[in-house]
Every structure is written in C-alpha cells, then in structure tokens.
Amino acid sequence: MDVLKIDAAGAEADILDRLGSRxxxxxxxxxxxxxxxxxRQVDALLTGHELFGAxxxxxxxxxxxxxxxxxLG
Structure with missing residues (x-):
C-alpha cells in the first residue's frame, strides 16, 4: 500500500494495531x-516508520x- 490515511475519532491506534504486519x-x-x-500509541505502533511531518x-x-x-535512506 502506498498511502494510508486514518481519521477514526479516537480509534486510530486500534486500527493500526489490527493492520499488524501490513x-x-x-x-x-x-x-x-x-x-x-x-x-504516543501511534508512535509505538509505527516502529518501522519515521515521523516526517505534522x-x-x-x-x-x-x-x-x-x-x-x-x-528515507
């Protein structure tokens, strides 16, 4: 998947957790x-990713x- 956008009214961490290895x-x-x-939960779930902007x-x-x-290489 190229881009994933999540806006789920507080359930974002649950969604990321369920995506697992994907x-x-x-x-x-x-x-x-x-x-x-x-x-902080999102940071912990995205260990293979770097925060690039906000x-x-x-x-x-x-x-x-x-x-x-x-x-990012």
Whole structure:
C-alpha cells in the first residue's frame, strides 16, 4: 500500500494495531490524533516508520505524517 490515511475519532491506534504486519508494507501513513496519549500509541505502533511531518492544531490534536524508514535512506 502506498498511502494510508486514518481519521477514526479516537480509534486510530486500534486500527493500526489490527493492520499488524501490513503496516510494514505501507509507504506513508497519515494519522489524525485527538489526545496526547493517542499520539504516543501511534508512535509505538509505527516502529518501522519515521515521523516526517505534522500539522498541529492544538497541543492535543493534529495530523501526523509517517514515512517508512527504509525510504528515507
């Protein structure tokens, strides 16, 4: 998969967790977050990806962009 965009009203970490090994094949992951603890969960689930950018709307809300680490080269 080239790009995955998730905006699921707080269920983003659950969705990422259920994707399991398919995440390793995903080049770019965009994730909306609505609380700081969710942001930390997303970081923990995307271990093969690097945070590449973010749009922060408030300290506890925004959109994160992750790129698969091997593509950053």
């Amino acid at each position: 995440l390793a094949r995903t080049r770019v992951v965009l994730v909306d977050y609505s609380r700081g603890s969710l942001r 749009v922060v709307r408030s300290p506890a809300a925004g959109t994160l962009k992750y790129v698969r680490a091997d593509l």
